[in-house]
Amino acid sequence: MLKIDHISKTFNPGTVNEKKAVQDLSLTLDSGDFATIVGSNGAGKSTLFAAIAGSFIPDSGSIILEGEDITFTPEYKRSKSIGRLFQDPLRGTAPNMTIEENLALAYLRASTHQRAFFSRVTRKEKDKFRQQLALLDMGLEDRMSQPVGLLSGGQRQALTLLMATMVTPKILLLDEHTAALDPGTAQKVLDLTRKIVAEHHITCLMVTHNMHQALEMGNRTLMMDRGKIVLDLKGPERDGLTVDDLLQKFAQGAGREMNNDRILLSK
Amino acid sequence: MSFFTLSMLQTALEQGCILSLVTLALYISFTTLNLCDLATDGTFTLGCAVSAQMALTFLGHPFLALLAAMAIGCLSGFINATLQTKLKVESILAGIIVNTGLYTINLWVMGLGTSGGFSSNVNMNKAITIFDLAKDVLQPMLGSWYKLAVLAVFALGAALLIKLFMGTRLGLSIRATGDNADMVRASSINPGFTITAGLCLANALTGLAGALQSQYQKSCDINIGTGMVTIALASLIIGQTLVGRRGGVGRRIAGVLLGSCLYRIIIAVALRLNMNANCLKLVSAIIVAIAIASPTVRSAIALQRQKAAARAAKKGEETHA
Numbered sequence: 294m295l296k297i298d299h300i301s302k303t304f305n306p307g308t309v310n311e312k313k314a315v316q317d318l319s320l321t322l323d324s325g326d327f328a329t330i331v332g333s334n335g336a337g338k339s340t341l342f343a344a345i346a347g348s349f350i351p352d353s354g355s356i357i358l359e360g361e362d363i364t365f366t367p368e369y370k371r372s373k374s375i376g377r378l379f380q381d382p383l384r385g386t387a388p389n390m391t392i393e394e395n396l397a398l399a400y401l402r403a404s405t406h407q408r409a410f411f412s413r414v415t416r417k418e419k420d421k422f423r424q425q426l427a428l429l430d431m432g433l434e435d436r437m438s439q440p441v442g443l444l445s446g447g448q449r450q451a452l453t454l455l456m457a458t459m460v461t462p463k464i465l466l467l468d469e470h471t472a473a474l475d476p477g478t479a480q481k482v483l484d485l486t487r488k489i490v491a492e493h494h495i496t497c498l499m500v501t502h503n504m505h506q507a508l509e510m511g512n513r514t515l516m517m518d519r520g521k522i523v524l525d526l527k528g529p530e531r532d533g534l535t536v537d538d539l540l541q542k543f544a545q546g547a548g549r550e551m552n553n554d555r556i557l558l559s560k
Numbered sequence: 561m562s563f564f565t566l567s568m569l570q571t572a573l574e575q576g577c578i579l580s581l582v583t584l585a586l587y588i589s590f591t592t593l594n595l596c597d598l599a600t601d602g603t604f605t606l607g608c609a610v611s612a613q614m615a616l617t618f619l620g621h622p623f624l625a626l627l628a629a630m631a632i633g634c635l636s637g638f639i640n641a642t643l644q645t646k647l648k649v650e651s652i653l654a655g656i657i658v659n660t661g662l663y664t665i666n667l668w669v670m671g672l673g674t675s676g677g678f679s680s681n682v683n684m685n686k687a688i689t690i691f692d693l694a695k696d697v698l699q700p701m702l703g704s705w706y707k708l709a710v711l712a713v714f715a716l717g718a719a720l721l722i723k724l725f726m727g728t729r730l731g732l733s734i735r736a737t738g739d740n741a742d743m744v745r746a747s748s749i750n751p752g753f754t755i756t757a758g759l760c761l762a763n764a765l766t767g768l769a770g771a772l773q774s775q776y777q778k779s780c781d782i783n784i785g786t787g788m789v790t791i792a793l794a795s796l797i798i799g800q801t802l803v804g805r806r807g808g809v810g811r812r813i814a815g816v817l818l819g820s821c822l823y824r825i826i827i828a829v830a831l832r833l834n835m836n837a838n839c840l841k842l843v844s845a846i847i848v849a850i851a852i853a854s855p856t857v858r859s860a861i862a863l864q865r866q867k868a869a870a871r872a873a874k875k876g877e878e879t880h881a
């Protein structure tokens with residue numbers, strides 16, 4: 294499904310600011326895998342996502358998605374099959390365009406051919422948008438002609454999630470997508486995530502700094518430190534694991550204690 | 561004689577229709593893409609010159625002249641966009657560069673067929689224009705309004721097409737590019753491509769406007785486009801004030817049409833009040849400056865009022881106590 298083979302990325306090589314953000318990292322995800330990722334600050338989690346999404350090309354190594362080598366594919370071409378959410382809820386939507394227009398753009402980019410410039414959404418598709426919005430249970434289905442800039446952060450993030458998944462992506466990358474939301478809204482977006490990912494059997498990577506989330510969501514947990522994956526837990530080994538177990542295993546794998554100022558040990 | 565005659569209104573609306581095409585172009589580049597296309601003046605003149613030459617020469621079907629002007633306007637937009645997206649020239653600077661280059665090109669186009677090779681004007685008295693063609697068909701029905709009818713078809717047609725276009729995948733992508741570039745980069749649209757497409761479209765409209773202008777007045781000169789960008793910007797802002805900032809695409813485009821016509825009417829009235837025609841550009845510049853500054857000034861005034869009210873309330877309390 295996703296096969297990352299020995300990728301490395303160094304920022305500002307050869308300068309005093311040199312930073313080996315990802316070092317010789319390999320990872321294979323099976324179809325339908327939902328892996329959570331935790332790690333210290335600056336471990337390279339976001340950098341890994343950027344490499345998968347194509348924001349830059351890794352210095353070495355290769356990335357294969359569903360049998361296709363995408364190592365050198367430009368970002369805008371990859372994103373047709375990669376859904377990506379960031380921590381900042383403002384990043385994923387266009388504020389001056391209406392909810393309906395945002396959905397139309399997301400839908401058309403994923404469902405039509407790269408060169409189908411003049412395709413439009415039909416009335417039937419608009420009805421489908423409305424139904425899907427209703428599933429978010431935020432009352433957005435009645436505000437479809439309002440600009441997205443009027444929505445709250447949580448509503449925007451939920452909308453972004455819908456946009457990223459309404460045509461099922463090959464892989465969904467969630468980079469602390471609930472971290473900027475208040476606890477109640479975060480829980481809601483998280484529940485939506487769980488529901489949507491399960492319904493469409495989406496292969497998914499999710500960075501979180503909440504250790505409970507890391508264990509309770511998905512079927513696999515990865516821990517990163519200093520540009521490497523130091524721990525990869527799945528199956529029986531992962532079942533029944535507590536947060537303390539996890540931190541201990543991290544310390545063993547990384548050779549040091551987890552250090553992340555945003556790690557949440559309790560809910 | 562009445563102060564403002566029907567025929568003055570007619571002329572203002574005719575010019576408003578032509579202007580609305582340039583304003584529509586700025587709606588795409590300035591409002592939607594967030595770019596300032598300073599090559600607008602040069603492209604307008606280019607459209608004029610190409611249309612004049614095409615209508616005059618043996619190739620000269622006046623409709624063909626319009627198409628040629630659009631194509632060449634599109635090309636000018638393409639060069640402008642390439643400077644910005646591929647060579648990373650600042651948007652404003654790219655426009656200035658293209659505009660400067662176009663000055664020579666426009667002189668050259670107008671000079672085609674003359675002995676000197678360059679010319680600063682073209683006389684189109686011998687040319688057949690689309691208005692001449694329309695006259696035979698429409699004048700019996702519409703009398704002197706036939707010109708306005710032709711121009712309204714172009715203005716309304718272009719407005720409708722742009723409205724429809726903005727709902728397509730490419731149109732939505734262009735709008736998103738100016739709204740949230742981050743999102744576009746991450747969403748299977750190449751922002752360089754959307755900027756290019758948007759500028760090509762905008763400049764095709766500007767070229768068309770220039771082409772209509774030259775056929776309308778049956779002449780073309782090198783200064784015909786000077787200040788066009790300011791005038792169109794003024795119309796855009798007047799329209800925005802009329803329909804509101806928050807409206808959808810349909811409303812905004814209606815604002816473009818209204819703003820352009822209203823601008824021409826305002827100017828016609830000003831001329832009627834014996835304003836010297838040489839003052840026109842200064843007046844447009846002042847309109848644009850006021851219009852752009854007005855939200856800031858308004859909120860500053862509101863703040864002062866609020867402060868004054870708060871002070872008064874406090875005083876009232878004190879005297880009460």
Ligand SMILES: Nc1ncnc2c1ncn2[C@@H]1O[C@H](COP(=O)(O)OP(=O)(O)OP(=O)(O)O)[C@@H](O)[C@H]1O
Pocket residue numbers: 304305312313314332333334335336337338339340341
């Ligand atoms: N564009 C860049 N230029 C230079 N250095 C960078 C750049 N992006 C990331 N880095 C560095 O690479 C390292 C890994 O950063 P990354 O953002 O991937 O960490 P992270 O695991 O997402 O951390 P966090 O939990 O804080 O989000 C950090 O030391 C960071 O400073």
Ligand SMILES: [Mg+2]
Pocket residue numbers: 338339340468
């Ligand atoms: Mg990060």
